[in-house]
Each structure stands twice: as structure tokens, then as C-alpha cells.
Amino acid sequence: MPTLRTTETEVADMKIRFKKKDLLLIVSALFLTVTAYTLAYFTGSDQVTNRFNGSYRPKADPRVEINVTEHFEPPSEKSDDPFLKEVRIGNLGNVDSYIRVRLEFSSSDVRDISQLSADDDKDNESAYVNASEFPFSELPEGWTYRAADGFYYYTEAVAPGDSTAALIKWVKTVFPDEGYEDTDEFDIYVYSEAVPAETASGSRMTYEEAWR
Amino acid sequence: MDQVYTVRYDSSTEKYVTVEDVLSRRLYVSGNIIRIDFPNEKKYGQIKIRKTIDGIDPTKGAPAFMFRVTQTKDENGNTVRNGPQYTRAISYSRTDDEFTGEVVLSGPPMGSYIVEELSVLNYTAADVNVEGDEHPVISSNFNVTVTLDSDDMVTVAFINHLEEDPPVNNTAFADNRISYADSQNDGN
Numbered sequence: 330m331p332t333l334r335t336t337e338t339e340v341a342d343m344k345i346r347f348k349k350k351d352l353l354l355i356v357s358a359l360f361l362t363v364t365a366y367t368l369a370y371f372t373g374s375d376q377v378t379n380r381f382n383g384s385y386r387p388k389a390d391p392r393v394e395i396n397v398t399e400h401f402e403p404p405s406e407k408s409d410d411p412f413l414k415e416v417r418i419g420n421l422g423n424v425d426s427y428i429r430v431r432l433e434f435s436s437s438d439v440r441d442i443s444q445l446s447a448d449d450d451k452d453n454e455s456a457y458v459n460a461s462e463f464p465f466s467e468l469p470e471g472w473t474y475r476a477a478d479g480f481y482y483y484t485e486a487v488a489p490g491d492s493t494a495a496l497i498k499w500v501k502t503v504f505p506d507e508g509y510e511d512t513d514e515f516d517i518y519v520y521s522e523a524v525p526a527e528t529a530s531g532s533r534m535t536y537e538e539a540w541r
Numbered sequence: 542m543d544q545v546y547t548v549r550y551d552s553s554t555e556k557y558v559t560v561e562d563v564l565s566r567r568l569y570v571s572g573n574i575i576r577i578d579f580p581n582e583k584k585y586g587q588i589k590i591r592k593t594i595d596g597i598d599p600t601k602g603a604p605a606f607m608f609r610v611t612q613t614k615d616e617n618g619n620t621v622r623n624g625p626q627y628t629r630a631i632s633y634s635r636t637d638d639e640f641t642g643e644v645v646l647s648g649p650p651m652g653s654y655i656v657e658e659l660s661v662l663n664y665t666a667a668d669v670n671v672e673g674d675e676h677p678v679i680s681s682n683f684n685v686t687v688t689l690d691s692d693d694m695v696t697v698a699f700i701n702h703l704e705e706d707p708p709v710n711n712t713a714f715a716d717n718r719i720s721y722a723d724s725q726n727d728g729n
Contacts, residue, residue, distance in 0.1 A: 394602070397715040407721050414717060422711065431659065433607060437626035478660065502719075514720040518630050520605055521713045522662050 394422040395523040398492060411451045411499040418483070418521045419492040425526035426487050427539040429480040430496060434460060435516035439502060442509070446499040457501060469494050484536045486526035584616070586689030588646045588656065589696040592631045594664060596703040599635035605714030606631050606701070607659040608644075613686065616651035625649065632714050651689050656697045658683040662710050664701040672696040 400415035418428045434440035440460045447469040448456035458466040464474040464481070471485050471494045483493045500517070524539050550556075590608050597604055608631075612624030627649065631642040658666060666682035673695035678686040687695050 391709050392600075393709050393711040395711050395713045397713045399715065401717050403717065403719045405721070412719075418713065426711075431607065433609075433628040435628050513722045514718060516628075516630075517717045517719070518607060518628060519715045519717070520607055520630070520661075522710060523712075524708065524710045 388424050391424045391525055392422045393424060393426050393523050393525055395419060395426065395428060395521055396421055397519050397521055407502075407504050409501065409503050411446070411457075411501040413451075413498065414500045414517060415498045416496040416519055417492045417494070418487070418523070420487040420489050420523070422523075423489050425489070426523040427526050427534075427536045428483045428487055428493055428521060428523045429540065430483075431480055431518070431520040432496065433518045433520075435518070436512075437461075438509070439512065439515040442504060443500060443502045445497045446501070447495055447497050449498070451499045457499075460500075463497075469496060472496055480522075482536055482540070486533070486536075487523075584651050584692060585648045586651055586692055587694045588649065588654065588687065588689070589643055589694050590629055590631065590646070590656065591641065591643045591696060591698040593641045593698065593700045594633075594703060595640060595701075597633060597635060597637060597640070598663065598703060598707075601663050601707070601710060602712040603635045603714060604633045604661070604664065605712065606661060606664075606699075608699075609655075609657045609659060610646055610649065611655045611657070612649065612652050613655055614653035614688075616690070618653075621652065624652075630714070630716060632716065645694075649689065651691075653686055653688045655684065655686050657685075658699050662712055663704050663707050665704060666699065667702045668700040670698045670700075672698070 396419050398415065398417040398419055400413055400417075402413040404410065404412045416430065416432065418430060420426050420428070434443065443460040444457040445460050445463045446453065446456040446458070450456070464476070468474060468481070471483055473482050473484055474480075475482060481496055485493075487493055504512070526539060527533050588610060592606050594604065608629050610627040610629070612621050612626070615621050615624075627646055629644045629646055631644050633640075633642065660683075669679055669682050669685050671677035671679070671685060671687055673693055674687045674689075676688070677697075680686070683699065685697055687697060689695060
């Protein structure tokens with residue numbers, strides 16, 4: 330009965346193999362479960378992280394409101410001395426906002442003899458730039474100029490209650506001896522616009538996207 | 542362009558007096574008439590800019606509009622490069638119920654000028670009209686060329702529509718005037 334013995338041995342071997350298979354299946358199932366749980370755990374963590382890093386719940390009633398801060402001490406007589414004309418835009422609304430500014434002299438004749446500075450020190454001569462070249466000069470941090478539309482853009486979103494950095498602080502108008510005798514006044518206009526820094530769904534935009 | 546002026550020498554004051562200051566009859570009676578050529582003074586014109594809007598949304602801030610006026614030709618029709626440029630503004634308050642504002646640019650030399658309205662949020666340029674210049678060149682609803690050939694006023698009237706339901710935004714405006722008039726008057 331060699332054949333029968335062989336068959337019994339094979340059955341016994343199969344039982345052992347089945348036990349090994351079961352064990353392998355169980356281990357595999359456990360491994361898969363742990364892996365899936367771990368993946369799910371990390372996936373969930375990412376979503377939480379994203380929520381903290383860049384996605385905010387949009388305001389139910391977003392209100393954008395700005396004002397031009399008025400730090401202005403006009404000179405009473407023609408003088409080469411600088412006078413204070415600080416241009417900042419404040420965010421009075423309830424959402425982060427992007428802000429842009431148009432800054433214009435009423436006359437190119439006066440603009441061309443005027444210099445602007447954003448330095449804290451009004452006597453820092455090296456900080457003054459001719460007003461006609463100011464848009465293309467090294468602007469204060471956060472500001473950039475687009476010649477296409479003539480706006481100065483503040484590239485950082487301004488939080489409620491906060492304000493932009495000063496675009497300019499000092500103006501110096503140097504009248505030549507001749508040619509400006511009839512100039513008895515001029516204006517500096519500051520026009521500003523603001524839009525929300527986030528989409529309606531709450532995604533943060535860059536300033537370029539916000540003004541597109 | 543030069544012009545001939547007639548003046549009279551006033552011996553009491555030892556000054557020349559132009560014909561605008563004395564009667565011509567007296568000039569001839571005196572028999573002491575002197576003709577002198579003076580270069581003519583440069584003539585200047587006036588441009589009035591009128592803005593009409595059809596509403597104000599107070600949630601968008603107080604509306605303000607800026608206009609750039611750039612000389613392109615002189616009084617003889619010659620092209621002017623880097624000519625004088627002027628900016629003017631018309632602003633409203635949030636509660637204004639008068640929707641038309643005006644500003645006058647006095648003193649630009651004779652010649653041709655582009656009068657351009659700078660873009661703003663919440664309003665679209667709807668129409669533009671010109672009075673006082675028979676041949677204006679209207680390029681668009683926010684860009685027009687006018688010619689000043691006398692001191693008569695030329696009026697450029699821009700009309701804007703308040704956009705319906707524009708995106709959330711806000712505007713602000715400040716006009717800082719530097720005036721030396723008081724100090725100059727004090728000195729006189």
C-alpha cells in the first residue's frame with residue numbers, strides 16, 4: 330500500500346500547508362488592515378494640516394472697507410524743505426484685503442520738480458527720488474508698480490485693523506528761480522481700491538489673482 | 542505770433558502806459574505817441590470736465606474719478622512730445638444725491654489735448670460729449686481729444702453707469718492741496 334501511505338502523508342502535509350496558508354492569510358490581513366488604517370490616519374492628518382495652513386471658513390458677510398490715512402502737514406510757503414505726506418491705506422473691513430493705490434500730482438510741471446521719500450528720516454537725502462521716476466524706483470517693501478494701469482499694488486493681504494506700509498512719507502518740491510512764479514498751489518491725489526484676499530469659497534489668492 | 546501795441550509815455554510817472562490803460566483819443570491829442578513792438582503773451586485756454594453718474598452704492602465707499610489731460614499738439618498744430626500733463630479729480634460723498642460734478646482746468650496753453658478718464662471700480666464709462674469744440678476726436682467713452690484755440694471754455698462731459706451687483710470691493714480718495722496763496726499775498 331505504498332500508494333495509500335503516500336496519500337496519507339500528502340494529506341498530512343497539506344494540512345500543515347493549509348495551517349501555514351491560514352497563518353499567512355491572517356498575517357497578511359492584519360498587515361493590510363494596519364497599513365490601511367495608517368494610510369487613513371495620515372490622509373486625515375493632511376486634511377487637518379491643510380485646513381490650518383491655507384483654507385479658512387469664508388465670512389458670511391464679508392465687508393471690504395478702506396481709508397487713506399491722513400498724515401499731511403502742507404507747507405505754508407514755497408520752500409525746499411520736505412513736508413510730511415504719508416500715504417498708508419487702512420483696512421476697516423472684516424476680511425483680509427488686497428489694496429492698490431493711484432498717486433498723482435495735479436501738474437506734471439510740479440511733479441517734475443518734486444521728490445518723494447518713504448524713509449523715516451526726512452533729512453536722509455539719499456532716500457529722495459524724483460517724483461516722475463518714483464514708480465520705477467526701488468519702492469518700499471510690499472509695494473510694486475504696474476505701468477499698464479498706473480496703480481501701485483500692495484502685494485501682501487492687509488488684515489482687518491491693519492494698514493499697508495507707507496508708500497511715501499515725505500515730499501520735497503524744489504522751485505527753480507524762474508518759471509514757477511504763478512504756481513500758487515497744487516494737489517496730490519490719492520485714490521485707492523481694495524478687494525477681498527480670498528475667494529467666496531475661502532481660498533487665499535495672490536494679489537495678482539485678486540486683481541485679475 | 543507777435544502783435545503791435547501802442548503805448549504812451551507818461552512824463553509824470555516816467556513810465557510807458559499801454560493803450561489798454563488810456564483813451565486812444567488822449568493819445569493823439571497829446572501828440573506824443575510812440576509805437577513799440579512787444580512780443581505777444583502766450584494765450585491760455587480752459588477745459589471744464591463734467592462727470593455725471595446715475596447712482597452711488599455707499600457700501601463701496603465714496604466714488605471718486607480722476608482725469609488726465611495731456612497736451613499732444615501746440616497752438617500751431619505741431620506734435621508735442623512729453624508735453625504738460627494735468628490731473629484733476631471729481632469726488633462725491635457716500636450720501637450725495639447730486640450726481641453731477643465739475644472741475645475746471647485753467648491755464649493750459651493753446652493746442653490739442655487728450656482728456657482721459659482713469660479707470661475705477663464699480664462704474665462703467667457710458668458716454669462722452671464735448672461742448673465748445675466743433676471737431677473733437679472721441680476715441681472711446683473715456684478718451685477724447687479736444688483743441689483749444691481761444692480762451693473760451695471747452696467742456697468734456699463723461700457719463701458713467703453704476704454697475705449692478707459688482708463684486709465685493711471698496712474705494713477711498715484723498716485730495717491733499719498744497720497752497721502758497723496766503724503766504725504770497727502776505728508778501729505783497
